[in-house]
Each structure stands twice: as structure tokens, then as C-alpha cells.
Amino acid sequence: MRKSFIFVNFLAVFCASAYGFSSSSYAQSLTSSLYQQGLTDGVTVLNGTDAASFYIRVPADTPIAGARLRLHMAISPGLLKPSVLQVFVNGQPRDQLSIGDVDESAAERTVTIPLSARDLAAHYLAVRVSPVFVTSANPCENANVGRGYVHVLADSGVSFDTALDGLKSARGFLDMLGGTVRVWAPTPGRDAAQFQAMLAVATYLQAQGRDVTWVDGAGAADIYIGRDEDFTALNLPPLKGGALRLLRGGPGVAPRLLLSASARNMLLLRPWTDLLAADSYAASTGLPGTARTIIPLGSLGVTDSPLPISSNAEWTLSLPVDAMRRQVSSSLHLNMIVPPSLPGNPLLLHVFQNGSLRAVKALPEAGGALTENVPLVESQAATAETLRVQVVRQTSLGECAAPLAPSYVQLLPSSFLQARGITTPSGTLDGFGRTLPDQAAVYLSDDAFRMPARWMSxxxxxxxxxGLNPYLLSLRTGAAVPEDGQSFIWLRDDVPAGFSSPVRFDRGRICVAESNGRVILDAPPLPGIELAAIVRRGNQRGLWLKSGGDDAPFRPLGFSAVAADLAFMDAQGQVSALDTRTADAAATGPDGAAVSYPDYQSWLDRLNSVRLWLFGAAWLVVTVVFLSIMRRLYARRSSKHDS
Known part of the structure; x- marks a missing residue:
């Protein structure tokens, strides 16, 4: 069945690419970009002897025409003419372009590679870029030869023409949405169910890097959220108890997706969206992910494929927020196969956690299969966590005198991350999300359900x-207040009763104070500035977001990376951050324990480890002194007796 589906899809794509469709069938050209797939910074290659691989999503279940791979790249200036960049698609070489003699005014290059039906047979396109940097005519006279960079920008991706009448599935429709998506919802809003349905759509689209325009009334839209009576009023077919239905387009008619405002659509959220291979579905629900103390690296994308290594090889791993909920990384257990190294020049293993170096180890010179256990510092547990494992080859004689033969290194999927639970909520903005429960309480103003579009961003x-599931959030309005011991999100104008905040608004002014009461800022209002702060009551913590104006807060950018308890933001993101904690000390870990480094020992620890030796030495000294005194006394008595 699977082979038949691929064959049919292959024929459809082949016909679309080779012969094309009538011009009336196509509405627009779209791009499935790196940004839409989470690679918001693109992909960078810094070493001229290594390669970078990435995947680009290909629209599913729909014929497309004119598909091409578009790579928009920033290239370092100063490279000589022999410098080249090789591009591989699905393991096959597809292009080689010169990147030498690029001045600063022409440092950006765009290459377009036509894609065949064979390239598009799978849901993903595997792309590998491999540069060769030449910065000196005689490399052995220049130790910095091969230094440069190629940055594949985030707007790179697969561009294609779409057929209005070719859509077959909901996932195909979602794949082909443009940069701005029109979403219809009734105004005013009705209840929490509609609010969560709108939030699920907004969360999905925002994660894809798309902008949302909310429409109502008789406005045309790409996605409609409502109930059967709403759809009937718009001359759309009712769902009749269903939760999702795709209305296929036709000549001059755009496809539309209908979503129920009263039934949950858990399939709309990643990773379940890829399963929407049909055009209609009933309601779907789901439970929170279970936090695991052992996380195999195979579940984070590590495969059995070895990496070529000339000078270094590395793996970058992003830990899923749901898997690390209320947990902190404790140690990294690495199973590897590495090549032998030159005598006195062992391979070096580097481990980075959120960009900070955690370990440097020399690997055995004999190489082969080995296991390394790397303790991780259990502090600064940010909501988003990345790990980077790097293996570096070295030669003390230099590459020209003793060149290293190319080889391979492999990080086995059986490697795993060890985690331990944390219970005390974080006192900083970057770690607060990790300590939130899956069914976090969100406190909104009274108008939230009546005017939901204002709160979606x-x-x-x-x-x-x-990393929160919009269907699992506990949305509360009215006079609801935080429960004792509950971590929460507060989106109201005033601090919840009984809680203290590092910032307060008094008589038209803004006041920022440290936790000991010392005022560090007293200023007039700050229009256009939004704040994010940690509010506290005893050991209880909450996240407070407040707008600088009458409108609802704009999209919060940057605060979740702030290792402090107060951040100011504008429409572009974080502006300033302050840590106002004094008495409760920023020097405590995520669970309230003091930060401890695995290899660190205080002088008291070292003294305690040799206490027996010190006691023995002191006893020996006392004994020697005692015997010396007794000997002198005996000598005096003997001399008196002789006289």
C-alpha cells in the first residue's frame, strides 16, 4: 500500500513537473522555508573541510509544479577563486559553484536547483552543503588556511507552484499556506472552548513562522473556526459533529479548512499534523507528555550514520520542552566509535550546554568503541535547552608536516541523557517555563473570551x-486568583493580591526595586514598553506580563532567555533585563540548592579528604616534641647527678 501511494504521488509530481497544469489551476508560488521548520537562524558552516546537513519539508498529498531548491547564502569575503561549495540533494551531487573572490558588497548569493520527481518522492528533502575554503595560495605557509563561513539563510527552502484543485488532505493544505494566513472566528467570542480552538490555530501558525490575520463577518479566510450555525450563515457546509474538514478548491475557488469551535483538534498540533492524510476528522484529544529521567539521544535525532571527520565533527541536540518538564539535566552518557589518534595528540571531546562549556576530555589514542559519562551543571535550567557534542582531531606537527587521514566518527543512538526532578519553581524568567505544570493556569482579563483575537498573539x-499545549491550559477570568502552591501565568494589569513584584506602578509612575526594598528606578510611564516579571509569595512563583498601553500585550519576544526576574520589551523584543533578587540570592539552583560543579572542591572539602593524614602528622609532631622535651629533662637530671 505504501509503495502504491508513493508511486501514485511520484506520477502526479512527474506530470506536474514535466507537463505542467493549466494556468487557471495555479494560484500562487510558495516556499517551504527553513524558518517555517524551526531553523530560524538558518544553517552555518565554519570549517572548510566539513559539511552541514538539513531537511526541508516537501508538501504532501498534492501535485506541485516547477519545484526548485532555493539556497540564499551569505558567504565570507576574502576567499580565493579555488573556493567552491558543493550541494547534495538526497545524497546525490547536484551543483558546485565558485564562492571565491567575493567582495563585501556581493557577499550574498542565491542558487536555484530544479528538482525532479524522484527528489520529491518523500516528504522531506535532505540537503547537504560542503564548502572548500581557500584563503592562501600556499596553505602550508598560512596556519589560518580554510577559515571562512557559509551561512544558509532562513528564507532558503523549496519553492513551488500550487494547484488549487489538487489538494487531497488537510496536511497538504497546511503545508501550502502562505506567509500570511486569514483566520475567521465569530465576534464577539463565546466561551473557553472557542478561545482554545483559536489559540491552537494561532500557536501552530506562529510556530511555522506565519502571520495571522483575524477576520469576522463576511470576510474571506483560509481557515474558519466556528460552529455549524456559523458555517451555515456563511454558506459553508456544517461539520455535523466533526472537528475538522477540508473543502477542496476548484478553478477560481480557493481551498478552505473548517475547524470546530467546540471540539478539540489535538491532531492539529505537532507532531500529529503529519498524520492528517485525509480531508475530514472527528474530535481528537491527548494527555500531557510524561517526563522521563532517561532520554535516549536516538529520540533527539541521533542516527546510526557516521560523520566524516577531517578536523572536527559535532552534533547539536535540542531537548524537547515537554520531555524536560519539571526536570533538569544531570549527566550525559555518550557511546561513541572514534578513529585512532597520533601519539601524544588524542582526540578531544567537548560538551556544551546552552552554549557554555561543560567538559573537555581526552579520548583514548587507540580509538574504537568507548563510553564517556559527562556530568552537567544543574543550574540555569532554561526552558529551552540545547546540547552540543564536538570531537576534535589534533596534530602537534601541523597539517602540512603531518596531515591527518580523513576518517569517520559516530555517536550511537544508544547514548542517553540522565535527568532528575525539580520541585521548586524557578525565580528567573528563562527557567520559569520548565517548572510550569503541563496544565498551567493562565489568568486573563474579563474581556478575553469576548474579544479573543486581541489575546492570540x-x-x-x-x-x-x-512549550505549552494550548488545549491543556487552564484559562481563568473574573475574580479567579492563584491557588496556594500553584505556578501560574498572570496577564492582568495589577499584581495578584498577596504577591510581591520587582516593579510597581504608583501615582502614574513606574518603580523598580530590589527584593530588599532598595529603589533602583523611579520614572514616568513608559509607553510602548511591555514587561515580564516573576512575582512571588513565599516559595510560590508566577509569571506576570503587562502591556505598556491599553491594548493586550503584544507577542512576548526574548524574555524566556533572560536569566533574571524582570525584563522590559518592545515590539521587536527584549530591551533591558534586571535581576532584583538579593535576599533569596541568585546563587541558588533551580530547586533551591546551591550550585555545585562536578569537579569543584572547596578548601574545606579538600581538608576533610586528608584529615586522617593531618591528624597523624600532628600526632607525630606532638610525639617528637614530647620526646625531645623528655630527653632534655633527662639530660639535665643526669648532669646534676654526675656533679
């Missing part, structure tokens, strides 16, 4: 930034 940003 900020809440979708929170859901994506903190």
Missing part, C-alpha cells in the same frame, strides 16, 4: 516559547 507566543 501573546498567548501563542507563550505556548510556543514555553
Amino acid at each position: 501573546v498567548l501563542a507566543g507563550l505556548a510556543n516559547g514555553l
Whole structure:
């Protein structure tokens, strides 16, 4: 069945690419970009002897025409003419272009590679870029030869023409949405169910790097969220108890997706979206992910494929927020196969956690299969966590006198991350999301359910930034207040009763104070500035977001990376951050324990480890002194007796 489906899809794509469709069938050209797939910074290659691989999503279940791979790249200036860049698609060489003699005014290059039906047979396109940097005519006279960079920008991707009448599935429709998506929802809003349905759509689209335009009334849209009576009023077919239905387009008619405002659509959220191979579905629900103390690296993308290594090889791993909920990384257990090294020049293993170096180890010179256990510092547990494992080859004689033969290194999928639980909520913005429960309480103003579109941007940003499931959020309005011991998100104008905040608004002014009461800022209002702060009551913590104006908070950007308890933001992101904690000390870990480094020992620890030797030495000294005194006394008595 699978082979038949691929064959049919292959024929459809082949016909679209080779013969094309009538011009009336196509509405627009779209790009499935790196940004839409989470690679918001693109992909960078810094070493002229290594390669970078990435995947680009190909639209599913729909014929496309004119598919081409578009790579928009920034290239370092100063490279000589022999410098080249090789591009591989699905393991096959597809292009080689010169990147030498590029001045600063022409440092950006765009290459377009036509794609065949064979390239598009799978849901993903595997792309590998391999540069060769030449910066000196005689490399052995220049130790910095091969230094440069190629940055594949985030707007790179697969471009294609779409057929209005070719859509077959909901996932195909979602794949082909443009940069701005029109979403219809009834105004005013009705209840929490509609609010969560809108939030699920906004969260999904925002995670894809798309902008959302909310429409109502008789406005045309790409996605409609409502109930059967809403669809009937718009001359759309009712769902009749269903939760999702794709209306296929036709000549001059755009396809549309109908979503129920009263039934949950868990299939709409990643990773389940890839399963929407049909055009209609009933309601779907889901439970929170279970935090695991052992996380195999195979589940984070590590495969059995070895990496070529000339000078270094590395793996970058992003830890899923749901798997690390209320947990902190404790140690990294690495199973590897490495090549032998030159005598006195062992391979070096580097481990980075959120960009900070955690370990440097020399690997056995004999190479082969080995296991390394790397302790990780259990502090600064940010909501988003990345690990980078790097293996570096070295030669003390230099590459020209003793060149290293190319080889391979492999990180086995059986490697794993060890985690331990944390219970005390974080006192900093970057770690707060990790200590939130899956069913986090969100406190909104009274108008939230009546005017939901005003809140979608900020809440979708929170859901994506903190790794929260919009269907599991506990949305509360009215006079609801935080329960004792509960971590929460507060989106109201005033601090919750009984809680203290590092910032307060008094008589038209803004006041920022440290936790000991010392005022560090007293200023007039700051229009256009939004703040994010940690509010506290005893050991209880909450996240407070406040707008600088009458409108709802705009999308919160940057605060989740702040290792402090107060951040100011504008429409572009974080502006300033302050840590106002004094008495409760920023020098405590995520669970309230003091930060401890695995290899660190205080002088008291070292003294304690040799206490027996010190006691023995002291006893010996006392004994020697005692015997010396007794000997002198005996000598005096003997001399008196002789006289």
C-alpha cells in the first residue's frame, strides 16, 4: 500500500513537473522555508573541510509544479577563486559553484536547483552543503588556511507552484499556506472552548513562522473556526459533529479548512499534523507528555550514520520542552566509535550546554568503541535547552608536516541523557517555563473570551516559547486568583493580591526595586514598553506580563532567555533585563540548592579528604616534641647527678 501511494504521488509530481497544469489551476508560488521548520537562524558552516546537513519539508498529498531548491547564502569575503561549495540533494551531487573572490558588497548569493520527481518522492528533502575554503595560495605557509563561513539563510527552502484543485488532505493544505494566513472566528467570542480552538490555530501558525490575520463577518479566510450555525450563515457546509474538514478548491475557488469551535483538534498540533492524510476528522484529544529521567539521544535525532571527520565533527541536540518538564539535566552518557589518534595528540571531546562549556576530555589514542559519562551543571535550567557534542582531531606537527587521514566518527543512538526532578519553581524568567505544570493556569482579563483575537498573539507566543499545549491550559477570568502552591501565568494589569513584584506602578509612575526594598528606578510611564516579571509569595512563583498601553500585550519576544526576574520589551523584543533578587540570592539552583560543579572542591572539602593524614602528622609532631622535651629533662637530671 505504501509503495502504491508513493508511486501514485511520484506520477502526479512527474506530470506536474514535466507537463505542467493549466494556468487557471495555479494560484500562487510558495516556499517551504527553513524558518517555517524551526531553523530560524538558518544553517552555518565554519570549517572548510566539513559539511552541514538539513531537511526541508516537501508538501504532501498534492501535485506541485516547477519545484526548485532555493539556497540564499551569505558567504565570507576574502576567499580565493579555488573556493567552491558543493550541494547534495538526497545524497546525490547536484551543483558546485565558485564562492571565491567575493567582495563585501556581493557577499550574498542565491542558487536555484530544479528538482525532479524522484527528489520529491518523500516528504522531506535532505540537503547537504560542503564548502572548500581557500584563503592562501600556499596553505602550508598560512596556519589560518580554510577559515571562512557559509551561512544558509532562513528564507532558503523549496519553492513551488500550487494547484488549487489538487489538494487531497488537510496536511497538504497546511503545508501550502502562505506567509500570511486569514483566520475567521465569530465576534464577539463565546466561551473557553472557542478561545482554545483559536489559540491552537494561532500557536501552530506562529510556530511555522506565519502571520495571522483575524477576520469576522463576511470576510474571506483560509481557515474558519466556528460552529455549524456559523458555517451555515456563511454558506459553508456544517461539520455535523466533526472537528475538522477540508473543502477542496476548484478553478477560481480557493481551498478552505473548517475547524470546530467546540471540539478539540489535538491532531492539529505537532507532531500529529503529519498524520492528517485525509480531508475530514472527528474530535481528537491527548494527555500531557510524561517526563522521563532517561532520554535516549536516538529520540533527539541521533542516527546510526557516521560523520566524516577531517578536523572536527559535532552534533547539536535540542531537548524537547515537554520531555524536560519539571526536570533538569544531570549527566550525559555518550557511546561513541572514534578513529585512532597520533601519539601524544588524542582526540578531544567537548560538551556544551546552552552554549557554555561543560567538559573537555581526552579520548583514548587507540580509538574504537568507548563510553564517556559527562556530568552537567544543574543550574540555569532554561526552558529551552540545547546540547552540543564536538570531537576534535589534533596534530602537534601541523597539517602540512603531518596531515591527518580523513576518517569517520559516530555517536550511537544508544547514548542517553540522565535527568532528575525539580520541585521548586524557578525565580528567573528563562527557567520559569520548565517548572510550569503541563496544565498551567493562565489568568486573563474579563474581556478575553469576548474579544479573543486581541489575546492570540501573546498567548501563542507563550505556548510556543514555553512549550505549552494550548488545549491543556487552564484559562481563568473574573475574580479567579492563584491557588496556594500553584505556578501560574498572570496577564492582568495589577499584581495578584498577596504577591510581591520587582516593579510597581504608583501615582502614574513606574518603580523598580530590589527584593530588599532598595529603589533602583523611579520614572514616568513608559509607553510602548511591555514587561515580564516573576512575582512571588513565599516559595510560590508566577509569571506576570503587562502591556505598556491599553491594548493586550503584544507577542512576548526574548524574555524566556533572560536569566533574571524582570525584563522590559518592545515590539521587536527584549530591551533591558534586571535581576532584583538579593535576599533569596541568585546563587541558588533551580530547586533551591546551591550550585555545585562536578569537579569543584572547596578548601574545606579538600581538608576533610586528608584529615586522617593531618591528624597523624600532628600526632607525630606532638610525639617528637614530647620526646625531645623528655630527653632534655633527662639530660639535665643526669648532669646534676654526675656533679
